[in-house]
Amino acid sequence: MPTAPQPVGRRERNKQEKLDRITAAASELFAEHGVDEVTTQQIADKADIGTGTLFLYAKNKGELLLLVQNTAYADALAEGRAAAEAAPDVLDAVMAIIAPVVACNRKQIDNGRTYLREMVFGDPAEPHHREALGLTVQTEQAIAEVLRRDQRIDPGAAATLAHIVSAIMFISMAATINIGHTVDDILSEIREQIQVLLPR
Structure with a gap:
């Protein structure tokens, strides 16, 4: 008998939500200004997270x-x-x-x-x-x-x-x-x- 899929925990949901915010912020800023003109601080600010958190998802x-x-x-x-x-x-x-x-x-x-x-x-x-x-x-x-x-x-x-x-x-x-x-x-x-x- 197959087991029912386990619901995603709060921690995983929070991680995915932060990743989605980071992706959206980086995508918008890169499209508007170009990758060379955007700082990781700007991306973190737009995603409403700290830079330390940002680097947990992408190190540069x-x-x-x-x-x-x-x-x-x-x-x-x-x-x-x-x-x-x-x-x-x-x-x-x-x-x-x-x-x-x-x-x-x-x-x-x-x-x-x-x-x-x-x-x-x-x-x-x-x-x-x-x-x-x-x-x-x-x-x-x-x-x-x-x-x-x-x-x-x-x-x-x-x-x-x-x-x-x-x-x-x-x-x-x-x-x-x-x-x-x-x-x-x-x-x-x-x-x-x-x-x-x-x-x-």
């Missing part, structure tokens, strides 16, 4: 940005996966996965580029960093699934190709030369590079 500003952006990235990836299911062409389906991720990353360009830098150089022992890395793995898995639709692509090679596609996407979003580019410019650049990788 980079981790706070990961906390905020991971949620947006996860939503964008879910949107892209759903769109890819309706795209019959393999290249179009890959781009359907990538497009919302790029759009999400470019909402605030400096924040998006800092997020990518934190993913690459942050501490993988930190939970928000681990979650970000997990999202990149999920992105590659989604792309590999689409690539396997093409009978000419060996199933084992699909994972390698997906890793390359992921690298193309991340470099295109992070490159300093692309700071002034629109989402469409970046997607066009990514599409051209992926097209070269796929069988003709």
